[in-house]
Amino acid sequence: MSASKDPVESTDTTEIADDATETDETDELTRDDIFHVLQCRRRRLVLKYLQEHDTPVKMTDITEKIAAVEHDTTVAALKSQERQRVYIALYQSHLPKLDEEGIIQYQQNRGIVERTERTDAFDRYLDEEPSMRDDDATEPQPADAERDEGAQDTGADDHAWSPLALGGAGFGLALGGAGFGLALAALLGAMVPGSPVPLGVSVAIAAVTAVALVAAGVAGKFRREE
CATH class of the missing domain: 1.10.287 (Helix Hairpins)
Incomplete structure (x- = not known):
């Protein structure tokens, strides 16, 4: 009398492969996702700042530079209201949104912003934005x-x-x-x-x-x- 074998649950390798493919596609940003993020100039300037600076960076530094670009002035010449308007928008909306999408890493309690792997996908679209480097000249030119x-x-x-x-x-x-x-x-x-x-x-x-x-x-x- 032959011994019966318990049925063994077979693993469907095809199903696993499909799940992995679906996960990879989810991790990648679609063109619509990228363009949706780039619709807002303040988000573009945030990404431009991260492109030109070694992260992590302070959220206040990003705020001041964006406000200076928007008002065509220097950081030193900014008014408190000009800083505050940009700060509130970044703090309440733009940085949390970018962090939620995994495009940046935003530590809101510390005010620290860092790049992620997804940040690289936006670098090619930022050439037309002005430089966000700290190049405010305080010394008189020759x-x-x-x-x-x-x-x-x-x-x-x-x-x-x-x-x-x-x-x-x-x-x-x-x-x-x-x-x-x-x-x-x-x-x-x-x-x-x-x-x-x-x-x-x-x-x-x-x-x-x-x-x-x-x-x-x-x-x-x-x-x-x-």
């Missing part, structure tokens, strides 16, 4: 520095020829010119017979006038050399 030096030189010249200096020199020259004219008239008059102005007085006036002219010239030269 051309700006040259313009500043030129402005300082101009200011120095303006100080040397200030209105006060020009007015003082002009007044001194005018006074000296008038005195010289009076002295010359007195000198010529003294040479005329019967003139009431003595010759010695005319000579003294001429000498004082000459001293005034020399003093005015020295003062003007001193102002230019300052």
Whole structure:
């Protein structure tokens, strides 16, 4: 009498293969999934930031850079309201959505964002977005520095020829010119017979006038050399 064997449940290898294929297809993002994510520019900028930075990164850094790009300014020049609007949108909507789809890893309690294997699928679509690197220039460029030096030189010249200096020199020259004219008239008059102005007085006036002219010239030269 032959011994009967218990029936052994056979494994359907075809069914296992089908399940594995279905799982692989589920792990891959479809084109519709990718385009749905890319419809929102803030999501594109998040992915662009992750593309250009070594992760993990701070969510606040992403927020500030996106706000600066949206307002065409620098991170340092951002207003608090501009930061806050972007922060709320990323915190409540975009980052949790990307994390749910497995496109990023978002630790909301720590404010940390990281890339995943799925993030690579979006890199090819981000070329048209602006760079998200921290390239805000705070130091003046060489051309700006040259313009500043030129402005300082101009200011120095303006100080040397200030209105006060020009007015003082002009007044001194005018006074000296008038005195010289009076002295010359007195000198010529003294040479005329019967003139009431003595010759010695005319000579003294001429000498004082000459001293005034020399003093005015020295003062003007001193102002230019300052």
